[in-house]
Structure formats: C-alpha cells, structure tokens
Amino acid sequence: MSDVLILNGRLVDPVSGIDDERDLLLRHGRVTAIEMPGGLRFAKAKDTIDAAGMVVAPGLVDVHVHLREPGQTYKESIATGTAAAAAGGFTSVVAMPNTVPVNDSVASLKWMQDAARGAVVKLFAMPAATFGSMGEEITDYHELRDAGAVGFTDDGKPVLETRVMRAALVAAAGIGVPISQHAEDTRLTGGCSMNAGPVAFRLGLRGMSVEAEAKIVERDIGLLRDIERHDGLRPHLHVQHVSTARAMDAIRKAKREGLHVTCEVAPHHFTLTDEAIGEYDTNAKMNPPLRAEADRVAMIAGLMDGTVDCIATDHAPHALFEKEQEFERAPNGITGLETALGLALRVLHKGEGMPISRVIELMSAQPAEIVSLDGRGRLSAGSFADLVVFDPAAEWSFEVKKTRSKSKNTPFDGAPMLGRVVATISEGRIVFKG
Amino acid sequence: MKKSEYAGGSLLTVADLTVDEVAAILAAAGSLETMHPVERARMLAGRRVALLFYESSTRTRTSFELAAKSLGATTTLVSDKSSSIEKGESLKDTGLTLRALGAECIILRHPNSGAPYLLAKSTGLPVLNAGDGMHEHPSQALLDARTMLTRLPGIPAGRVHAKTLEGVTVVITGDILHSRVARSNAMLLPRLGARVLLCGPVPLLPEHALGLGSGVEIERDFDKALKRAGSSGKGVVMMLRIQRERVVGLELDLADYIARYQLNEERLAACAPNALVMHPGPMIRGLEIAGEVADGPNSAIEDQVRHGLFIRMALLVRALGAGEFESVTV
Numbered sequence: 210m211s212d213v214l215i216l217n218g219r220l221v222d223p224v225s226g227i228d229d230e231r232d233l234l235l236r237h238g239r240v241t242a243i244e245m246p247g248g249l250r251f252a253k254a255k256d257t258i259d260a261a262g263m264v265v266a267p268g269l270v271d272v273h274v275h276l277r278e279p280g281q282t283y284k285e286s287i288a289t290g291t292a293a294a295a296a297g298g299f300t301s302v303v304a305m306p307n308t309v310p311v312n313d314s315v316a317s318l319k320w321m322q323d324a325a326r327g328a329v330v331k332l333f334a335m336p337a338a339t340f341g342s343m344g345e346e347i348t349d350y351h352e353l354r355d356a357g358a359v360g361f362t363d364d365g366k367p368v369l370e371t372r373v374m375r376a377a378l379v380a381a382a383g384i385g386v387p388i389s390q391h392a393e394d395t396r397l398t399g400g401c402s403m404n405a406g407p408v409a410f411r412l413g414l415r416g417m418s419v420e421a422e423a424k425i426v427e428r429d430i431g432l433l434r435d436i437e438r439h440d441g442l443r444p445h446l447h448v449q450h451v452s453t454a455r456a457m458d459a460i461r462k463a464k465r466e467g468l469h470v471t472c473e474v475a476p477h478h479f480t481l482t483d484e485a486i487g488e489y490d491t492n493a494k495m496n497p498p499l500r501a502e503a504d505r506v507a508m509i510a511g512l513m514d515g516t517v518d519c520i521a522t523d524h525a526p527h528a529l530f531e532k533e534q535e536f537e538r539a540p541n542g543i544t545g546l547e548t549a550l551g552l553a554l555r556v557l558h559k560g561e562g563m564p565i566s567r568v569i570e571l572m573s574a575q576p577a578e579i580v581s582l583d584g585r586g587r588l589s590a591g592s593f594a595d596l597v598v599f600d601p602a603a604e605w606s607f608e609v610k611k612t613r614s615k616s617k618n619t620p621f622d623g624a625p626m627l628g629r630v631v632a633t634i635s636e637g638r639i640v641f642k643g
Numbered sequence: 644m645k646k647s648e649y650a651g652g653s654l655l656t657v658a659d660l661t662v663d664e665v666a667a668i669l670a671a672a673g674s675l676e677t678m679h680p681v682e683r684a685r686m687l688a689g690r691r692v693a694l695l696f697y698e699s700s701t702r703t704r705t706s707f708e709l710a711a712k713s714l715g716a717t718t719t720l721v722s723d724k725s726s727s728i729e730k731g732e733s734l735k736d737t738g739l740t741l742r743a744l745g746a747e748c749i750i751l752r753h754p755n756s757g758a759p760y761l762l763a764k765s766t767g768l769p770v771l772n773a774g775d776g777m778h779e780h781p782s783q784a785l786l787d788a789r790t791m792l793t794r795l796p797g798i799p800a801g802r803v804h805a806k807t808l809e810g811v812t813v814v815i816t817g818d819i820l821h822s823r824v825a826r827s828n829a830m831l832l833p834r835l836g837a838r839v840l841l842c843g844p845v846p847l848l849p850e851h852a853l854g855l856g857s858g859v860e861i862e863r864d865f866d867k868a869l870k871r872a873g874s875s876g877k878g879v880v881m882m883l884r885i886q887r888e889r890v891v892g893l894e895l896d897l898a899d900y901i902a903r904y905q906l907n908e909e910r911l912a913a914c915a916p917n918a919l920v921m922h923p924g925p926m927i928r929g930l931e932i933a934g935e936v937a938d939g940p941n942s943a944i945e946d947q948v949r950h951g952l953f954i955r956m957a958l959l960v961r962a963l964g965a966g967e968f969e970s971v972t973v
Contacts (some may be wrong), residue, residue, distance in 0.1 A: 410849060414776075
C-alpha cells in the first residue's frame, strides 16, 4: 500500500482548529496519525513529502464544476477535468448535470461515477432537479440519493416555476440534501450577454440586470420560510455563484432569520468586474456575468463576514472555436479549477487580510458540509487522506498553455497568483506534484 | 485585446482615433473631394477591398463601394444571404477565405456588437467597422463631423483640433439605446469641442449612457434640449429612427412618442429656428421627423450622404496605407 508521510509542514485544519506544525501519516487512503514534529520519526512510508515552509490542508472541495462528460468530451472529460482539479488542489468535485444527455437518472449518475471514467480525484454529482432540466417535473430524489447524489440542481437554468421549485425543496428536505439554484429570472435576460450598466451600454451589449438574479433568490428564500411554516420541514437552499450585492443582502437577512440557506461565490466574481470584457473578450463571458465594482466589493464583504459559505469555481470549459465567435454568440463560462486557490489567497488573504485558515475553510470544510461529504474537508485521524500541500508565499503567474483542462477559456492567462500547489493527495494517492 | 493586435489602418471604434488622426482623416477627405477623378482613380488602383455585410444597408454599402471604386480598387460584396455564411461558416473562416482570395481590407457590417474586433484579430487585415450591432458606426460619426464643419457658421478654418467645435451643441434624439450612430457621435464630437445632449425616454435612453464620456449630458425634455441648441447659435439636431428590429419587449406608445420627440416645423421654429437638422437614415417620415423638416432649408441630410463618400475614401486610403497620412500613427 502506498503510504505517505508528510513531515515538517504547517497543518491548517479549520475543523479541529489546528494551525501549527504537525507531521502526518496516511495509510490505506486514510489519515492514520497526526503528531507533533518528530513524532513520526520512526514511521516508514513509500513516499515522504518534506513540507517545510508549506501549508498542509484538507483537500479542496468544489461544489460546482462542469466536466462535460457524457456528451461534450471535446470540451472536457471527467479524466481531464479532475486532473485540472488535482492541479488546483481539489480532491472532491461536484459535477453539474447539464451534460448531454442531462444527468437525471440513476443510470447516468452511476455511469459518471464508474471507475472507467478515470476520475483522478473524488467525483460527486448533483443530478438534475427536474427531468431533462426542463423545469417541469422533479426527478426521483430518493433513488438518486441512494445512488450517491449530493444535491439537486438544474444549473445553467433556474427552476423558474414557483410550484416546481417548492416541490423540489420539499422533496430534498425529506432526504436532507440541498437544492442548488442558478438564480436568474430568464424572462428578464433574453438576448443579454453581460452585466447591465455603463460598460454594456458603451459596448452596445444587452445587459442582465441585478433584479434578474435577486428576484429569484428572494423568491426562493420566501419559499424556505413558507415551507418551514406550513410543511414542518427544513429545506436547504444553496444559492450558486452569487454575483450581486442585492442577492448577497437577501441571503444575509435570510441567515439572520434562521433559514437554511447557503451560498457560494466564484473567484472571478470577487476578482474581476465587467470592465474585464475589454474589447469583447469572450473569455470574460460567463453567467452570472462579471458585475460592477460595488458588486465585487459586496462579494468580498460577504466572504469576510461569513455570509458566503464557500468558494466554488463554476469551472466551465469550452473549446476554442466556440469562444472564437461574436461575443453575443459565444457560450458562457470559464475554466477555474487551477486558478481558484491562487486567486483566493491573493485577493482574500493578501488583499483583504483573511487568515489562511479561513480561506481553507471556505474551500474545504464548508463546501464539504454543504453537500455532507463525511470524512472530507477535514484532517484528523480516520478522515479520508484528501490533502493539498501548498507554498503559501509563492507568487507566480498562471499560464493557460500548461493547463490540465482540455480547454483554455480563462481570463486569467498571465494573471498573478499567490500560493502554489506542490502536492495533491486523493485518498492517499499522490495525484498531483507541482 | 490590445489595439496593437489589429492591423494599422483598422477603424473599429472612434475611441481608438486620436484627435490628430481625426484631423488627418478629415483633411484627406477634403483633398480627395477636390482631386481630379482620374488622379483619384489611381490611388488604390489594383487594390482589393471586400465588403462583408451581414445586415441590410443602402447608404453605407453603396457609399463604401462607390468610394472604393472611385479610388480604382476592385471590390467584392459578400452578404450573409447568398453565401456560405448561410451554411454556418463562422466569421473567422469567412474572413480567412476573403484574405486568401486576396482581400487587403475588409469592410464589415454585422448585427453583433464587437464583431469587427473578432474579424480584425482573426485575419490581421485592416477592418473598417461599417456598423456593428448597437455598438458603433465610426465612419458615420466622421461624416457627421464633416457635415457640421462645412455647414455650421463660424467654424475656424484649418486643421481640426480639440476646440474646433467649441460652442456647438448637438442634440441627439430618439432611440439612443439601440443606436450605434449615437454612440459613435457621442464619443467623437466632444473630443472636437462639441457638447452632446442625448434626448429620449428612459426605455430608449438609460442613464448609463452618461458613461460614454465627458461632454455628454442627458436632457429628456426635447424642447428644452432644442432651445439649448438654438441659443448656442451653433445648434445641431440629429434625429434617430426607432429600431424596431432591435427593440425587444419594449412597450412604446407611438402617439405619445411623436408628441414628445418628433422634430416638426412648429417645434423647430419655436425652439431652434437656425439649427442644422441631421439624420443618419434610414428615416421614417412622420415618425421621428416630419417630412417638411427633412426637406426643409435646415436639413443637411443629403449633405451627410455626400460627405460619407469622401470620408470613406479617406478611410480606405488610410487602411491601405496609400495616402498622405504622415501624421497618422498606426
């Protein structure tokens, strides 16, 4: 068995509260010992990692990725997408269901999770909240949950019909998983390709309003309240990729009220604004779009004050020919797995003074909790040996030509990063070495 | 994307032009106008220009085509109907095909904002933006500037500079939101010293329009805007068509719109009797503009079309590096 010793590192484990030097022994895919420095000097292992000067943290967890398999493997595959995840320090990813065909059945869920797909890190999935993600009839949540579903979503599309969204929240509450909602009132965003505002006006592009996002978030929060009151259930709403100050405020208030709402923010939404579109750069086109500076600042405020539960990438690979189109015709989305940690450390830790342990918590412990990943997102004896080892002081620039993803659609080519992954370990296997 | 990624001589947005470059284009248009036709026909003799039109057009297409032909260039027209574009060929591949066939410059009209950037980047050829979606129509703004320079009283002679249009108030009225002409003019004219007043109802003129730059204001009351233009002594009123083809889900009471925003004889006489009346066309008589005004003594509408020819000649000479553009940095 490929046992691994990690010596001399700074263990940062938000769940146990440890932020200090520790040595770790990994065996049979689990953490078997965590000792004070020198405590494992007689232990033997096939691989030993000298982590002096490095942070040793729980492997990162991304609750929002698009791996494009089945159906669109020219953009990405489960194997390449999870290889990119490993390079970014992620050991668990949650695949969205907008594959071709849509992942809305036990058969497709099992097919995705089959070892033959070649996932490099642990692959979880949120199947579709409704059949075909058509927003009409909810899928079989019990059956899918038993097959491993960690939540349900029609990501890319919202569940627009209030009646259907209510049914989804009630059904998911019964089995203790979240409904993850892409909050966009698509009745208000037809023909839109970026954020509404002065930049959109200048570029002559139709803009998505703040209301289009906020109204769905506000409606869904109203549904949580209504279901708690009338059905005696406690549904869990997870709001995907929050991008507007108004939606953030609604979530903050709902949390104070005690409703079970969680949310994620993507690195691009706390790093860039719609100015990054520049001269119609389709690699700065995604949905929700890059917003105004006030919204970006509100994302950071939400991350700092605890309103935001996790950072998620919304890794959305697209082929070059698809992005080499007129801005309005190019598909939405950017890759993000390999740039998330570097951006979070640069913008949140170095820029805003967020402690590293808090960055780790937002990228491991808390996302793991949202989708109830037992034994992941934490490092203690008995937990899965999912780890990332990174140099927290390394300043570097991301180079897209070195990406593990099949696609290169990122606005961060050449962008400065802080913190470099030197090793990623998934269930005791070293899956990436930097 | 940096400007340097595009071939010199491209014109994608008026924002890329320095005031000095604007002056050089206007000066070149002037000398091309007075040049003997035989001499003119030697300017681009043997050069190849492609017109790539994804949208219908009367004025701009004919104007660019005649401009190229009178300079001696060979032109070819490719339109989205009756070409492989109908079969799904991308803009990039269409551009590369035209380049392989020997096109040295592409004039592009396209319904998507920003399409000229994509074409210029993928082909490396000089691209002239002949109107892209709701974004820009740079040659129109240049020909509008030339029309003002020749028709307004008291414009200083000589090379154009940052104060040439000082004291000029230009009211642009109507469907600003969907108008690439409005954007190009609102970004160009203030840099020559003019004040631009945008006028229209909120659904057609969002407050975000103020972000176009300094020297641009919003005045929603058309009579007030006209009076400001009228009292300046050098007033211009530019009327825009409501672009039904781009209006999405907008409820507009046309009778109310006409009452508030139509330029008719009574309104012009009462508010700005000496103002120059302009319209980029196509115009809908009886809607945004009364026929009597379009045909009246203040109208410069046909001048605009005529000046367009020389502006486009100048842009082609610049794009193909064939003329006296010593002061142009490309």
